[in-house]
Amino acid sequence: MAKKNQWENALRQYDNAADKLHLEDYIRRQLRTTRREIAVHFPVQMDDGKVRVFTGYRVHHNTARGPAKGGIRYDLDVTRDEVRALAMWMTWKCAVVDIPFGGGKGGVVCDPGKLSLHELEGLTRRYATEIADWIGPEGDIPAPDVNTSPQVMAWFMDTISVHHGHIERAIVTGKPVQTGGSRGRVDATGRGVTITIAEAAKFLGMDLNGARAVVQGFGNVGSWSAIHLANLGAKIIAVSDISGALYNSKGIDVHALHEYVAKNKIIEGFREAEKVDPMEMLELDCEVLVPAAREDQITEENAPRIKPRILAEGANGPTTPEADPILRDNGVFLIPDILANAGGVTVSYFEWVQGLQGYFWTEQEVNDRLYRVMTESFAAVNAMAQKHKVDLRIAAYMVAIDRVAETTRLRGLYP
Secondary structure, three states, rough: OOOOHHHHHHHHHHHHHHHHHHHOOOHHHHHHOEEEEEEEEEEEOOOOEEEEEEEEEEEEEEEOHHHHHHEEEEOOOOOHHHHHHHHHHHHHHHOOOOOOOOOEEEEOOHHHHHHOOHHHEEEEEEHHHOOOHHEEEOOOEEEOOEEEOOHHHHHHHHHHHHOOOOHHHOOOOOOOOHHHOOOOOOOOHHHHHHHHHHHHHHHOOOOOOOOOOEOOOOHHHHHHHHHHHHOOEEEEEEEOOOOOOOOOOOOHHHHHHHHHHHOOOOOOOOOOEEEOOHHHHHHHHOOOOOOOOOOEEEOOOOOOOOOOOOOOOOOOOOOOOOOOHHHHHHHOOOEEEHHHHHHHHHHHHHHHHHHHOOOOOOOOHHHHHHHHHHHHHHHHHHHHHHHHHHOHHHHHHHHHHHHHHHEEEEEEEOO
16 A cells, blocks of 8 residues: 555644634645644664664654643654644644644654664664753653653653753653653543543434444554453454554453453454455454544545444544545545544643642542543534534634644744
8 A cells, every 4th residue: 555645644633723713825835834844864773883873853843732742753754744634633633622832743763673771772873962952841851652652751751851950840741650641641642532422422313332332453542442342341342553553343352352452562462353355354344433543544445335323533634635525435434643542642741730730630530531532622623514514624724724723823923
């Protein structure tokens, strides 16, 4: 499958919503581009003594509503355009759940699976040093993303703290609790996905108890989405990860699978399900589909055969713009990524607040606050969809862009 240009996709989605908002020309052009971008090329000494040069990026899309917020990914497929798109999506994601952040994103072109722990730490610390002038609690707050982890964030925080001569707890989120992270952060994105699915089910008059669910991707987002769906009574009939896909029409014990993956790193070898083709898995008969893997999984090619009642985008950009009208014609109720997976950035906001205050909340307090934010955000987006007779993706963009545009108007131009 040819890789789509994510920046072009992001701009098309923006334009679709901006057309309906009738934005002033200067605001439309301002929100359509990034505010600042940096590319860094830095050396890292490997375990064999050789020095390799890596390329990294950090992009700020918009900071009208607050500091740039967005993860850092380590992947061979990282490109400047991908990071631009992810930064723009973060702007809308933060705005749609009404938290005071703008959008940012970062990435390093590498294969972390081929790096030792020592090499990974060296790469992280050098990348953090290269972009140190760009980040800070009031300017840009990174977080984990694809192939990065709480440990990576701890190294990142420590590096900047050493440079500044004091602990910078609020400079990154997604840290281990022991280093100032928030309770409830690990499962926050998956919990948020499930909350929006439950709200959609209520709106549609659909019972999730016994509903068949398919989850693509069994990493952090997918695994916790599956667990929380199962806790609501849904039957998880298929899951996948980089090693393949598993299917069991009677339902997979996702708690047992989660424990299996914790030990074995992949789902392959789990005996309580049979292998299926990972892409055909998306086309299985089900009531709920959660694409929580990577971008461009649902395209105009396979969309005609994908017909769940509810599709919640756990990943960023799993559906191409060409696939959206096909899914809509199929009667699919699609919850877009900037709403469905916003639970992670919401709890990252909570972590940032706790770090600035030096006062930390209980896990129940975090979960209760997350539930309120996600349900209120779903209601606002759904109300926009019903008012303007558009799907939830366009409605979510309209809510988000309108909020950023209004802040931009009020702040005005300088000088």
